[in-house]
Structure formats: C-alpha cells, structure tokens
Amino acid sequence: MNVSFLIAKRYFRSKKKRNIISIISNISMIGVAVGTMALIIVLSVFNGIEDLIRSLYGSFDPDLKITAVEGKNFEVTPEFLKNISGIKGVDLVSETVEDNALLRYQDRQMIVKLKGVSDNYFLQNGIDSSLTEGNANLKKGGLHYALLGRGVQVQLSVRTDNPFVGLQVLYPKASKKVSLNPENAFNEKSIMPAGVFAIERQYDDNYVFVPLEFARDLFSYGEKRSALEVKVTEGTNPDKVKRQLKKLLGPKFQVQNSDEQHTSLLRAVKVEKLFVFITFAFILLIASLNIFFSLSMLVIDKKKDIAILASMGASSTTIRNIFLFEGAIVALSGAGAGLFIGMIICWAQQTFGLISMGMTTAVVDSYPVKMQLLDFVFTGVAIIAITLIVSIRPARRAAALQIKDNL
Numbered sequence: 531m532n533v534s535f536l537i538a539k540r541y542f543r544s545k546k547k548r549n550i551i552s553i554i555s556n557i558s559m560i561g562v563a564v565g566t567m568a569l570i571i572v573l574s575v576f577n578g579i580e581d582l583i584r585s586l587y588g589s590f591d592p593d594l595k596i597t598a599v600e601g602k603n604f605e606v607t608p609e610f611l612k613n614i615s616g617i618k619g620v621d622l623v624s625e626t627v628e629d630n631a632l633l634r635y636q637d638r639q640m641i642v643k644l645k646g647v648s649d650n651y652f653l654q655n656g657i658d659s660s661l662t663e664g665n666a667n668l669k670k671g672g673l674h675y676a677l678l679g680r681g682v683q684v685q686l687s688v689r690t691d692n693p694f695v696g697l698q699v700l701y702p703k704a705s706k707k708v709s710l711n712p713e714n715a716f717n718e719k720s721i722m723p724a725g726v727f728a729i730e731r732q733y734d735d736n737y738v739f740v741p742l743e744f745a746r747d748l749f750s751y752g753e754k755r756s757a758l759e760v761k762v763t764e765g766t767n768p769d770k771v772k773r774q775l776k777k778l779l780g781p782k783f784q785v786q787n788s789d790e791q792h793t794s795l796l797r798a799v800k801v802e803k804l805f806v807f808i809t810f811a812f813i814l815l816i817a818s819l820n821i822f823f824s825l826s827m828l829v830i831d832k833k834k835d836i837a838i839l840a841s842m843g844a845s846s847t848t849i850r851n852i853f854l855f856e857g858a859i860v861a862l863s864g865a866g867a868g869l870f871i872g873m874i875i876c877w878a879q880q881t882f883g884l885i886s887m888g889m890t891t892a893v894v895d896s897y898p899v900k901m902q903l904l905d906f907v908f909t910g911v912a913i914i915a916i917t918l919i920v921s922i923r924p925a926r927r928a929a930a931l932q933i934k935d936n937l
Contacts, residue, residue: 646745
C-alpha cells in the first residue's frame with residue numbers, strides 16, 4: 531500500500547481527539563456530509579418533478595405529433611394518411627383540429643381551446659380514464675357531444691346531467707366583408723356536454739374536446755388539420771419512427787416526441803437543476819474550507835515529522851501526497867456518509883411518502899423523488915475536485931519545508 535496513504539491514515543486516526551486540528555477535521559466532515567446529503571436530496575426531487583411532468587402530460591400528449599412548420603394547419607388527404615400509417619412502428623394516426631373559440635353556457639362565457647378529434651383519438655391517450663363525471667362519448671345516436679376540462683366546467687357552471695341546456699360555440703368567420711351585425715361575424719354551433727375530465731390545470735382550465743367534424747365545420751377547415759397525432763407500436767423506439775417520418779414528410783413538417791412538445795418546461799426544470807447543483811457545489815466548497823485550515827494547521831504541527839521523513843529519503847512528492855491523502859480521507863469520509871444518508875432519505879420518501887405536498891389540490895400526495903446514478907457520479911466528481919482545490923496549497927507548503935529549519 532502507498533506509504534503516503536498509510537501515514538495520512540495514521541494522522542486521520544490520531545488518538546489526540548481533543549486537539550483543535552481534530553475538531554476542525556470533524557467539523558469539515560460533518561459540513562461535507564450535510565452538504566452532500568442535501569445536494570443528493572434536492573437533485574432527486576428535481577428528477578421526481580421532471581418525471582411527474584412527463585406522467586401528467588403523458589395522458590394527454592401523443593408519442594409523436596406532426597405539425598406544419600409554417601401556418602397553423604395543413605392539407606390532409608387519404609393518401610397522405612396512408613403513407614404515414616404505412617411506416618413501420620406506426621400503430622395509430624389521429625386527426626385533430628384545434629383553435630381558440632368562444633364558449634357560452636346560459637349567461638356565462640369564456641375563451642377555450644376547442645380541439646376536434648377523430649374517432650380513434652381516445653385509443654392513444656388516457657383522457658377518457660381521467661373523467662370526473664359523465665362519459666367520453668363524443669358521438670351518440672347521430673348527435674355530437676363535448677368533453678370539458680374541470681376548470682372550464684367550474685368557470686361556466688356546466689351541468690352534464692341537464693339535457694335541456696347546451697353549449698354554444700362561436701368562432702370568427704374568415705370573410706373579409708365587414709358586417710354591421712356582430713352576430714353575422716361568427717360561425718355558431720351548439721353541442722351538449724357529455725363529460726368532464728381532470729388531468730392537469732393547464733388542460734383542465736382551457737380544453738374542450740369535440741368530434742372532428744364539429745370543429746372542422748365550425749372553423750371552416752375543410753380537409754385541413756392542425757396536427758396529426760401518432761401512436762407508436764408498443765416496444766418500438768419513438769425516435770426511430772420520428773426519423774422515418776421526418777424523412778417521409780420533408781422540411782415543411784416538424785415531428786415532435788413527447789419531450790419536445792414541452793421543451794421549454796422541461797428545459798426550465800433542467801436549468802434549475804443545474805443552477806441548484808452549482809449553488810450546492812459552492813456551499814460544499816465553503817464547507818470544505820475547514821479542510822484547508824485543518825491541513826494548514828496539521829502541516830505546522832507535523833513539521834518535525836516532515837523533516838524526519840525528508841531526512842530518511844522521502845521525496846517532496848511523497849510528503850505532498852501525505853497531505854493530499856489526508857484531505858481526501860476527511861472529505862470523502864464526509865461525502866460517503868452524506869451520499870448514504872441522502873440515499874436512505876430518498877428511498878424512504880419514495881417508499882413511504884414521508885413529506886407531503888401539504889395541499890389538498892396537489893396532483894400527488896407527497897414530494898416526488900427519483901434517484902439517478904449520474905447525480906451520485908457528478909456529486910462525487912465535484913467533491914473530488916473541491917478536495918483537490920482546498921488541499922493542494924497546504925500539501926505544497928509541506929513539501930517545500932526545509933529539513934534544517936525543522937529538526
């Protein structure tokens with residue numbers, strides 16, 4: 531075993547527990563342990579939040595979404611759909627049209643996102659399983675029905691069990707002629723509410739689903755569609771299908787996977803996680819400054835030992851390494867304890883949900899937590915780098931001591 535490491539280990543296990551150097555070393559270990567534990571817990575919470583976002587939007591978003599690069603709609607023909615459906619890995623293609631519309635119910639009204647969907651739409655997402663009342667049948671007995679978000683229902687006080695009062699949907703006409711009568715400036719259609727869903731506030735407060743034909747006629751879209759939503763065959767890599775679709779469709783269309791449909795939100799979470807990591811790394815650096823002071827004092831305390839080692843033929847590199855190893859033992863002991871405690875706390879939160887969100891309206895009962903190996907790796911690398919930074923100067927001072935001045 532390395533001589534420098536053995537000597538450093540002996541210094542670390544010194545029986546003189548009451549001297550100031552040992553006290554500072556212990557404080558250093560506790561500071562590094564607490565900082566490391568906190569960093570692992572916070573990073574794991576960010577991972578949990580990221581996963582929660584994906585799971586929330588996963589019940590609404592398709593595996594792949596095809597939209598036009600320019601404009602808000604594009605022409606869709608049977609041949610176009612057939613070419614997309616013929617790609618290996620494509621299980622289902624749903625047609626959608628989506629735009630803002632004015633929704634009225636009795637004496638109340640609000641602007642909503644009206645989304646017309648084809649008959650196979652609910653086969654590729656879990657919206658119909660998120661119902662709070664009513665049903666998700668958009669067509670029944672030759673009539674059209676609407677599926678409302680919970681927030682829309684509350685805002686308009688919609689009752690799905692009232693068969694006598696329907697919803698009025700208004701959308702501006704594309705005509706360039708100016709009419710003196712405001713009512714002539716809008717397309718208007720009526721539809722009955724069938725059910726209410728609750729997924730996530732962004733959707734619950736804005737979205738209303740209707741049959742494709744209803745929205746198409748209201749918007750005067752004809753054969754145009756806002757998007758095509760693709761379900762990928764189970765076990766198939768969505769990115770592989772995405773590449774094939776982009777090759778087929780060309781530069782006029784963009785194909786987005788589930789993450790790309792919420793790029794800004796997920797990027798914000800990742801950026802916050804990065805800044806938290808940097809912030810806690812600085813906190814660990816400050817906590818590790820005690821290692822610098824303890825090593826500096828240890829160099830002064832061990833001047834005679836250093837001189838004896840040098841006179842016995844120990845090189846300056848060997849002496850320097852003794853104190854580098856000493857700093858590493860102190861820091862890594864604290865870091866190891868912090869990683870272990872942090873892992874136990876995260877596991878307990880995952881398993882038992884010890885800390886709740888504290889809100890009755892929260893989508894989950896307790897804070898989401900997910901441990902990732904890379905977080906432990908990056909934390910370990912950061913601690914090694916910090917240890918080297920705070921240990922290098924005292925170690926060099928020890929290596930530079932003159933024998934004749936210390937014997």
